[in-house]
Amino acid sequence: xxxxxxxxxKDLKRLYIVRHADAGDPAEWIGPDAERPLSSKGVKQAAxxxxxxxxxxxxxxxxxxxxARRCTETCAVIAAALETTATIDEHLADGPTxxxxxxxxxxxxxDALLLVGHQPHLGNLxxxxxxxxxxxVEKGSMIRIDIPAPYTPGSGRLVALVPPAxxxxxxxxx
Numbered sequence: 001x002x003x004x005x006x007x008x009x010k011d012l013k014r015l016y017i018v019r020h021a022d023a024g025d026p027a028e029w030i031g032p033d034a035e036r037p038l039s040s041k042g043v044k045q046a047a048x049x050x051x052x053x054x055x056x057x058x059x060x061x062x063x064x065x066x067x068a069r070r071c072t073e074t075c076a077v078i079a080a081a082l083e084t085t086a087t088i089d090e091h092l093a094d095g096p097t098x099x100x101x102x103x104x105x106x107x108x109x110x111d112a113l114l115l116v117g118h119q120p121h122l123g124n125l126x127x128x129x130x131x132x133x134x135x136x137v138e139k140g141s142m143i144r145i146d147i148p149a150p151y152t153p154g155s156g157r158l159v160a161l162v163p164p165a166x167x168x169x170x171x172x173x174x
Contacts, residue, residue, distance in 0.1 A: 014060075014111065014159075018142050020140075046073070063075055066117045074116050092117040135158070
């Protein structure tokens with residue numbers, strides 16, 4: 001975008017919502033669900049998503065992840081690719097709200113935020129932000145929503161929905 005953006009464009013915040021990558025069949029996991037790791041398929045999905053974010057020149061002010069292992073592992077791959085760090089956010093385990101997202105985006109220097117979490121919480125957040133109620137959030141997918149300041153319910157604009165099937169493998173996988 002050029003430097004002569006309008007005031008309303010300057011006030012837009014970008015939110016990237018990522019559902020954790022594949023963690024295999026929960027019925028086959030022995031142990032607490034919060035400790036279920038990514039599968040080998042999930043590791044590849046996370047790497048593809050990270051590569052796509054880098055290729056798009058994505059720059060985020062904050063990465064937040066649910067404390068569940070499959071989320072922290074997905075987020076760690078993305079954070080490494082974007083050369084930044086991530087923060088565990090308990091709100092993402094219990095279901096983030098638009099008010100929590102607005103609070104995070106209101107912090108100085110945070111024009112973009114990336115969240116890694118779970119369904120159905122992410123779908124509920126998307127509905128609250130945009131008013132769109134039936135967005136598929138597959139494992140390993142990314143959704144981008146542009147949010148105007150000040151935020152009002154339903155004012156977010158769905159900009160992109162990238163399912164894992166549309167992500168190319170990094171050169172290291174080919």
